[in-house]
Amino acid sequence: MSAEDRVAERRARLLEAALELMGTKGASATTVRGVAEESGVAARYVYESFTSVEALHLAVFDAIAAESAERAIAALMAVPDHADDASRTARVRAVLAAMADLMLEDPRKGRVVLQEAVSSPVLGPRLLEESRRFAAMLAATASVGDPLAPSADLPAGLRLTAHFLIGGVAHAFAAVLEGDVDVDREELVDVLVELFLTVDARIVELAT
Structure with a gap:
């Protein structure tokens, strides 16, 4: 070696x-x-x-965040987009299921990014950065179908709604991981898909 x-x-x-x-x-x-x-x-x-133990903490967080983004994009791209309600529902379910699997299969990862990062002075700013990044990906996907497209010039209402969705999903996962809500993986995904699509209808309006 x-x-x-x-x-x-x-x-x-x-x-x-x-x-x-x-x-x-x-x-x-x-x-x-x-x-x-x-x-x-x-x-x-x-x-x-x-360089420090704080840098190690950040490296762990960044690895989980990178895996989250990779899984989300892979799940999104694996489902054809036919610009209809059925394909939109399938794509939303694929992404939320991928995120649920990441957080529930290894709860350590969920705790780091959804619980520890909230109270950590080191991880907190990075959590905000990642929340902004995922919201931008969501807004860009709704607008042009590409999660990696620029989103800074998209309508404010669209971007705010994307932030609302990302924050809500994160808090829902945290509630399950903390034991505040006792639910299995399938019901969790079903509920999140239903809620996501309800708000997502507004995103579609804002993006067109």
């Missing part, structure tokens, strides 16, 4: 250990010493890949 491979392998172990601690004990309890013990990697190597 080359030196670069060893560095990459240690970094992956540190990220997995940090995810485990952040997702079970919380970000404030995820220290350099704790990550070193959890990963089996000497503490000095934490600073080989990360």
Whole structure:
């Protein structure tokens, strides 16, 4: 194994250990010493890949956010868009199901991005950035069918509605993860799809 491979392998172990601690004990309890013990990697190597424990926290958050975006875009693109109600419903369900799977299959990831980030002074600003990014993707999809298209010049009403939807979905997932609402995956997706489509009808009006 080359030196670069060893560095990459240690970094992956540190990220997995940090995810485990952040997702079970919380970000404030995820220290350099704790990550070193959890990963089996000497503490000095934490600073080989990360400038601080806060940078490690951000790296874990960013990895989950990137996976969320990748899953959402892949789910969206996998369903043909025939510009009718049936295909719109299918695309909404595909994306929400993909997000539900990400959050529920590994609740650690949901806790990091939906719970820990809310109260963390380090992760909080990044959470706002990602919320804006997902809202922009939603608005662009509604307007031109491309989640990666520019959205800054879209109508204010469209962009506000997109923010409303993204925030509502995130809080719904958080309520399930925290145990405030006892619901299985299928019912969760069904309810979110129904709510999303109700508001999404307004997005379609604003986008046309």
